[in-house]
Amino acid sequence: MGVVTHEASGGTAIAGLGITEMGKVYGRTATDFAVEAITLAAADAGLALSEIDGLLVNPGVKNDTDLRLQSTLQMRDARLLATMQGFGSSAGQMVQYASMAIANGMADVVACVYADAPLTEGKRAGASYGGQKRAMEGVQSLQFAAGLQAAPERYAVAARRHMEAYGTTSEQLGAVAVAARQWASMNPDAQMREPITLADHQESRMIADPLRLLDCCLVSNGAVAIIVTSSDRAEALRQPPVHVWGWGQAHPGYVNRRDSEFGLVTGAAPSGADALAMAGVKVDEIDVRELYDCFTYTTLVTLEDYGFCAKGEGGEFVASGAIAPGGSHPTNTGGGELSSFYMWGMTPLSEAVIQARGQGGERQVDKHDLVMVSGNGGVLDFHSTLVVSPHRKS
């Protein structure tokens, strides 16, 4: 067992990153992927697996891995161990809880992993996210019975409300998809690298109006793990540390009644403000944005709620080219969930680590001193934010 370095005010950092083969990778379970990702992340950090004394496990839609991953990893004497579930906000949440545990001397090196294997060979990807399969009971099932089942149709209702309130257009949503693909074309690990045009977006199959196929994220098998430790310890390890400057969570608890801001304002607004305040920076100091993009609309509304543009102006903002390569506000620089891979909040978080380290290769953003990362779960129900930096917070 290692000696705990108590770091009440020294801060924490992401010291390791492990990404497995991703996408249509069959014949392996979520646990198989999780073990590989943690092993890769430890090696990336220059740590032995035996030095990990905390493990947070976030299973995806299939929910088929959990804290028993500890025994699979032959991991003795863990001092922090839990299955975490905040849906798409989980990755950011895990960094937050790991940081608090480390800052309080509870653990020293915490591995956080997301793993999922929803794709089955020969079956449509949508079948994995098809929603209700059991017989439906009670008034809480009325929305499913009416036809609001899978994520696209539920996000479609949110997007439609935004469009009607602010004049956001399908073409503007398309600009998000095109930008993501432009970034992905420079990412050798992205699943979808073939360039697309706005016309391709407009001609893509309607899934749930206003969302077309190219408004929707991918579905992937795989796992991503990160290693969180104290900033002091991270500085002695193999990779450039990615220091955690600030964080927030906001779960709006939309109530189904007339004052609901569903579709208009998300948890990103308070969560982002909290994270920026904790980091001690202003939104216009952020260099790179890695935003949870389950749908094009989610990118757009998160940009508004974080304050990169005014409420209701997200459509014009993305259509201006601001978020694309060469634009003023580089966003989702690996291609995001739309074009790279779909590992819930680990998709934006892993790209944030790569960019902060300066390891983005062809897609590396020149100025990457502050990176803002979002996680979004449910139908805009759950939100987490991180602000990270290659520099230690002074």
Add this chain to the structure above:
Amino acid sequence: MPHSLKAVVRDGHSTTFFEAAAEGRLLLRFSPSSGEWSEPAARVCSVTQAADLEWREASGVGSLVSWTVKPGRATEDRPAVPTVVGLVELEEGPWLPLQLPDVDPADLAVGRAVRVEWVQPEGSEHLPVAVLA
């Protein structure tokens, strides 16, 4: 009325709701202490979180907040049939997610007046749908 709703069966909480539904009456949750209405699934008041909710009959009149149109898939026998699902704000305040059978998507607009009607899928309780008022 042609629709594509799926069957729902009652549970303990929804027994009173579905008894009324069979008579064509829409019940919502009402809090006497706050005077506010809540959605049928609510366990406490959606404004004050008071625990005094009771079932009370609502007008069944409301307006459209948002919607989606699912295009459906064509088969060899028939063309694709779109499904329209909307969020309806009842005049008492609560929102209900309701299918709008037989509506032309071109007629949909924020604030469009609708009223609740009822359908009964096979093996199901009576379920609410919305029609343009």
